[in-house]
Amino acid sequence: xxxxxxxxxxxxxxxxxxxxxxxxxxxxxxxxxxxxxxxxxxxxxxxxxxxxxxxxxxxxxxxxx
Amino acid sequence: xxxxxxxxxxxxxxxxxxxxxxxxxxxxxxxxxxxxxxxxxxxxxxxxxxxxxxxxxxxxxxxxxxxxxxxxxxxxxxxxxxxxxxxxxxxxxxxxxxxxxxxxxxxxxxxxxxxxxxxxxxxxxxxxxxxxxxxxxxxxxxxxxxxxxxxxxxxxxxxxxxxxxxxxxxxxxxxxxxxxxxxxxxxxxxxxxxxxxxxxxxxxxxxxxxxxxxxxxxxxxxxxxxxx
Numbered sequence: 001x002x003x004x005x006x007x008x009x010x011x012x013x014x015x016x017x018x019x020x021x022x023x024x025x026x027x028x029x030x031x032x033x034x035x036x037x038x039x040x041x042x043x044x045x046x047x048x049x050x051x052x053x054x055x056x057x058x059x060x061x062x063x064x065x
Numbered sequence: 066x067x068x069x070x071x072x073x074x075x076x077x078x079x080x081x082x083x084x085x086x087x088x089x090x091x092x093x094x095x096x097x098x099x100x101x102x103x104x105x106x107x108x109x110x111x112x113x114x115x116x117x118x119x120x121x122x123x124x125x126x127x128x129x130x131x132x133x134x135x136x137x138x139x140x141x142x143x144x145x146x147x148x149x150x151x152x153x154x155x156x157x158x159x160x161x162x163x164x165x166x167x168x169x170x171x172x173x174x175x176x177x178x179x180x181x182x183x184x185x186x187x188x189x190x191x192x193x194x195x196x197x198x199x200x201x202x203x204x205x206x207x208x209x210x211x212x213x214x215x216x217x218x219x220x221x222x223x224x225x226x227x228x229x230x231x232x233x234x235x236x237x238x239x240x241x242x243x244x245x246x247x248x249x250x251x252x253x254x255x256x257x258x259x260x261x262x263x264x265x266x267x268x269x270x271x272x273x274x275x276x277x278x279x280x281x282x283x284x285x286x287x288x289x290x291x292x293x
Contacts, residue, residue, distance in 0.1 A: 003169070004103060004169055005104055007105055007108070007165050007169040008093075008104060011112070014161045014162060014165065015111055015158055018157060018158050022271065026274065026275075026278070036285050036289075040285065040289060047292065
C-alpha cells in the first residue's frame, strides 16, 4: 500500500468513524429516553392506582350519608 | 405520499447508505487517477461534498431561524438548532478530511496561509460557539430569538468562505468549480455527484432522526411537569 493510498483510506475511515460515533451517542440518548419513558409510565400507573383506591372510599362515604 | 413523509428518516437513511457505498466504490475503483495529484485526489470525493453539506446545513439552520423570527412559531427554534448541530458534524468531517489531504499534498496538516481554510475554520468555530450561547441562557422565547439572530449572522460567512479562494487567488487550495463549470473528467464529476447526493441524504437522515429525538425529549419533559 502506497503512502497516498494510506492517506485516502484514512480520510474515508474518518468519515465512517464520525458516523459510527454519532450512532453510539444516539444509542446512549435512546437508552436515556427509554428509561425516562419507563419512569413516567410508572408514575402514571401509580397515579391511576391512587385514584382508583380513593374513588371506592368516596362512593362508600356518599352512600352512607 | 403520507407514508413517504412519515418514513422519511428510513428512506433518507437507506438512500444515504446506497449512494455512499456506490460513491465510495466509484471513487476507489472507477475514476482515473488525477494527472496532477494522482491517487490522493480521491479525498476530494468525500471532502468537498462534506464541506458543501455543512454549508447547506448552516444555510438550512439560518432559514429556520429566519422563519422563527418572522412567524414566532416555536418549532422552528428546534429545527434551526438541529440543522446547525448537523452542520457542525459535517464541519468536523470537512476539517479532518481536509487536514489529511493537506498532509498528503502539501506535507503539512494545516496551513494558515490559505484564506479558504482559515475562513472555513472561522465559520466552524462561529457555529460551535452557537451551542455555548444557547446553553448559557434559560430556555424560552428569549433564548430562541437570540439563537435565531446568531444563526442568521453566521450565514453571512458562508458566501465569504465559499468565494474566498476565488477572490484571494492564493493558489494553494485548488479551484475545481469555476465559471466554465467543473474542471474534471465526466467520470470524476459523476462520482462527485453520487457522493454529494449521499452526504446530503445522510445529513437529511441525521437531521430527521435528531429532530425526532429532540422533540421526544421536550415532550417527555412537558409530560413530567404535568405528572409532577
